[in-house]
Amino acid sequence: MADRDLFLVFSNATAGQDAEFNQWYDSVHVPDVLDVPGVESAQRYDLAPMEVPEYEGAPPPPLPAHRYLAVYQLSRSADEVMAEFLARITSGRMDLSETLDMSTVGMSTWTPHGAKVVAATT
Numbered sequence: 001m002a003d004r005d006l007f008l009v010f011s012n013a014t015a016g017q018d019a020e021f022n023q024w025y026d027s028v029h030v031p032d033v034l035d036v037p038g039v040e041s042a043q044r045y046d047l048a049p050m051e052v053p054e055y056e057g058a059p060p061p062p063l064p065a066h067r068y069l070a071v072y073q074l075s076r077s078a079d080e081v082m083a084e085f086l087a088r089i090t091s092g093r094m095d096l097s098e099t100l101d102m103s104t105v106g107m108s109t110w111t112p113h114g115a116k117v118v119a120a121t122t
Contacts, residue, residue: 004040005074007081010066010106014099018067021099025070032094036084038076045069066106078109 013021030042047067052060074081088094096102 005078005112006110007039007072007074007078008108008110009070009072010104011068011070012066012101012104013068014101017099021068021097024097024099025068028095029097030070032088033070033072033085036081036088038074038081038084039072040075041073043071045071066104074109 011025025044030044033039034042045068047064047069054060085094089096
């Protein structure tokens with residue numbers, strides 16, 4: 001199978017609403033998004049702690065702005081998928097929860113750059 005474009009959504013819950021946000025996202029939003037033609041799969045991620053070692057002369061990287069990431073694999077163009085998302089939201093077929101902090105949502109589409117490279121096993 002050919003590599004597919006990825007649609008990444010970075011998000012945060014509204015303050016104090018993480019449990020409700022995750023419940024809505026997993027049980028309502030992901031199924032709604034998977035119902036859109038051209039969305040083949042979904043996987044959610046939580047920000048994981050990582051200790052970044054200090055390097056002399058280099059400033060530390062900024063803290064991430066988002067706690068959650070959803071990765072959707074697409075089989076149609078991102079423009080077609082986004083047009084359908086918007087149509088469903090404006091018609092009421094897809095609801096956005098008040099637990100989603102819309103002021104921090106970030107979205108981007110990524111297309112493969114070359115072939116996937118896999119580490120050699122030893």
